[in-house]
Amino acid sequence: MRAAVLGSPIAHSLSPSLHRAAYEGMGLHDWRYEAIECDEAGLPGLIGGLGPEWAGLSLTMPLKRAVLPLLDTVSELALRVGGANTVVFSAGARHGDNTDVHGIVQALTEAGVAPPRAATILGGGATAASALAALHEMGLDEATLVVRDRARAGETAEVAERLGTALTVQTFDKLDIVLDVDLVVSTLPAGAADGLADLVAGVPALFDVVYAPWPTRLAAAVAARGGTTIGGFPMLLHQAVRQVEMMTGRTDVPVEAMRAAGKAAIVSRAAPES
Template identity: 40%
Template sequence: MTHRCAVIGSPIAHSLSPILHRAAYEQLGLRDWSYESFDVTPQALPEFLASCTTQWVGLSVTAPLKSALLEHGLAEQRAKDLNAANTLVFGHPNRLYNTDVTGMRVALASHGVEKAGTAIVLGAGATARSALAALEALGVSTITVAARSVQRAHDSLDPIAAILGVDVEVVDWTSLDSLGEHPADILISTVPTVFEPSRAVQLAALTPVVFDIVYHDYPTNLSRAAQAAGALDVDGVDLLVYQAIDQVVLMTGRRPQAEPLLELCRQAVAARG
């Protein structure tokens, strides 16, 4: 019997997850496993899950479904705290997990970053909440967040900041220029934004470590600016691969090697031009 898995979200056409997970299955010798992609909105999520037969093993879940997914299974505590799950393992009940946090931590650790005190986070959605948890695990206690809506940012981030015991200051997106007054150890961009080159240079100058979670446009202007500034550049391919490895473990019980998957994904991004 084929073991079915997939990535769901909307939009989903850009996702490298099918290439990545299929390569992991091949590496592990899992011949009867398949991995697809489906465009699913929050409104369509209940119907999609109801259509999944006993062949289905698990789902990778991306925007805008990470919060909505919590209504469809038993969530681990971290996913509950973050109000964001990116992994579903089918069962009775379904099990929900957040692998973004460990994905960020391992991505940073793979570049030698295992400790920090202050950080800047761009964005305030589900991935930003995961970033707060990953940063707290590194010892970060003070985080400046730039968001398009200060109130929505507080609504999204204050509950997890209180659980984590970190101090979060939110500034309006139009106040990015003021971030120069708050130099930090790490900058994490969680927004699907292509920064203008001049803005990217400004942001890259703020910290010695720049982590841009966008991968479909790598190298982004922010990554290029970080490299030009001599900052450590951690990119979205790192996060994509390391969070997916945890998903593969949850779904198959086996762990693939990271390096071949990182190389494959970088080649796939480059081929898209």
């Protein structure tokens, strides 16, 4: 059987390391997992050309929303979030789902973060929408979204409406007034939140979706003040665990072997070339 992760750019993806470690630990020696460079324009043709040997696909940016019209069925969660990061092929049909939400919930739970009474999310893209859904799943019924331009909050605001979550939108110049919260979630790219470190340093808990380099300046500032910090790797790990379960139909997924393989891949990439 075959599976792959699609996206553009895709060379940085940890998914091959995670999924291959799972296959090895599960004795699925005839399964293959690869990374395929694919943009939105190429997605319909690629999916349409896959044969019966394909079990599923992992999707990263910019494909999570673009894939929805190409699917036969879509989970209620993926519809609410407005994006699918997982496609499972079964009986000739394409089923889309979202495991990012599960990954975020598991990452926070694993770190001992209690369901927050209030949270602020930095950034307004697809990951922010998944974070909002994860917090909703943990019991949060209102949140604050911080963006550079209010116009960038539209899609996430629609997600909040579908979830039934009250959403307040604020801009980064007013960040200091929305930090009296239990949890800050940063969905900003690596380096983009560095200048916010001093402002955010005093929050009780930070979930930063960046996994390398780690700790980010934001995470280091929070940790220095005694706060709990969670990086993006646990989210990637647990969303991949759920994908393996869905694609293989098995629940005996070797989580710790996947964790070790993912961490080894991160260390290997950070090591200087000799």
